[in-house]
Amino acid sequence: MLELEGVTVRFGGTTAVEDVSLRVGAGSVLAVLGPSGCGKSTLLRAVAGLERLDAGTVRWEGRDLAGVPTHERGFALMFQDGQLFAHASVAQNIDYPLRLRRAGRAERTRRVEELLELVGLPGYGDRRPATLSGGEQQRVALARSLAADPVLLLLDEPLSALDRSLRDRLAGDLREILVATGTTALLVTHDHDEAFTVADRMAVMLAGSVAQEGPSSEVWRAPATRDVAEFVGFETFLSGAPLLAFRRAAGASGDPPTGTLALRRAALRVDASGQLRGIVRRAVTVSDAVQLQVDVEGVGAMAATTQDAGIRRGDHVALRADLSLSAYVFSGNHQNNG
Ligand code: ADP
Numbered sequence: 633m634l635e636l637e638g639v640t641v642r643f644g645g646t647t648a649v650e651d652v653s654l655r656v657g658a659g660s661v662l663a664v665l666g667p668s669g670c671g672k673s674t675l676l677r678a679v680a681g682l683e684r685l686d687a688g689t690v691r692w693e694g695r696d697l698a699g700v701p702t703h704e705r706g707f708a709l710m711f712q713d714g715q716l717f718a719h720a721s722v723a724q725n726i727d728y729p730l731r732l733r734r735a736g737r738a739e740r741t742r743r744v745e746e747l748l749e750l751v752g753l754p755g756y757g758d759r760r761p762a763t764l765s766g767g768e769q770q771r772v773a774l775a776r777s778l779a780a781d782p783v784l785l786l787l788d789e790p791l792s793a794l795d796r797s798l799r800d801r802l803a804g805d806l807r808e809i810l811v812a813t814g815t816t817a818l819l820v821t822h823d824h825d826e827a828f829t830v831a832d833r834m835a836v837m838l839a840g841s842v843a844q845e846g847p848s849s850e851v852w853r854a855p856a857t858r859d860v861a862e863f864v865g866f867e868t869f870l871s872g873a874p875l876l877a878f879r880r881a882a883g884a885s886g887d888p889p890t891g892t893l894a895l896r897r898a899a900l901r902v903d904a905s906g907q908l909r910g911i912v913r914r915a916v917t918v919s920d921a922v923q924l925q926v927d928v929e930g931v932g933a934m935a936a937t938t939q940d941a942g943i944r945r946g947d948h949v950a951l952r953a954d955l956s957l958s959a960y961v962f963s964g965n966h967q968n969n970g
Contacts, residue, residue, distance in 0.1 A: 638688035663831035708782035714773030723757035899957035906952030
């Protein structure tokens with residue numbers, strides 16, 4: 633098991649990582665999710681032993697890794713751009729860590745075949761990396777990372793260089809491969825869908841610190857703060873009079889809990905029988921829905937969605953609220969579904 637306690641990394645006057653404590657249980661996958669510049673890569677590099685800690689400890693199986701060099705930690709690192717050896721074949725790339733470990737030839741051949749199968753590229757051994765698509769190259773990089781049987785796999789934005797549809801597909805495959813191999817992994821990414829697909833637990837990192845850590849579904853459903861909510865995709869935030877008006881129209885009873893109501897876009901749908909009324913200010917068609925910005929009567933601007941591709945700016949619409957896609961957020965604590 634990996635344990636970080638009070639990990640702090642500074643660069644001159646900048647604190648890139650501040651007092652981060654996290655655990656990754658054996659066989660589980662933790663995603664550190666945060667915007668660019670929040671300190672994710674620095675944290676990963678600190679775990680790998682590539683960055684000096686200014687405070688705190690990194691432990692593996694209870695052993696403090698201070699002073700243990702990167703190559704003796706038994707961890708593997710995989711980056712956004714795979715970093716394959718361009719002049720070697722796919723098989724030679726995957727074989728490289730096996731050769732370093734002086735495995736026998738027959739075992740190496742068998743293992744390379746097995747890994748190619750695992751990442752969905754059987755028969756690709758003789759190809760050069762340059763003849764592969766970006767997604768295939770990342771599959772090879774993953775196979776190479778797994779070849780050394782690392783006790784911990786460190787993934788730095790492994791899918792970020794790929795386009796959206798490929799990234800979604802590969803994220804699902806990556807999840808399956810990590811589960812099938814029982815790999816313990818720490819993934820850092822800015823993409824919340826990727827974190828949600830690949831990991832069991834999430835740590836949302838903002839400005840160097842962990843703002844919330846827990847099972848992915850819990851962070852998704854009940855973000856602890858407004859900043860976390862915004863980062864995991866909540867789009868509308870209501871408090872004061874607009875909140876009261878919204879609750880009344882949505883049929884919520886009693887007094888609202890203190891705090892701000894955060895709503896996902898899907899919490900508000902165009903529905904002729906809905907009790908909220910509004911005027912569409914913007915309608916943008918995406919792959920499988922139309923995203924709306926609606927001026928809701930008595931409430932104000934809210935993000936909403938519809939499947940009706942005929943809805944235009946200026947249309948008067950009725951809307952239905954689904955409070956299961958909302959959460960009350962505070963600066964320090966949270967409570968779901970008032
Ligand atoms: P992320 O991976 O979340 O994008 P980084 O860990 O790369 O964030 O960077 C966090 C902060 O630390 C940034 O402000 C970055 O400019 C700074 N930083 C990262 N590496 C160095 C370095 N080697 N020297 C100085 N500042 C750095």
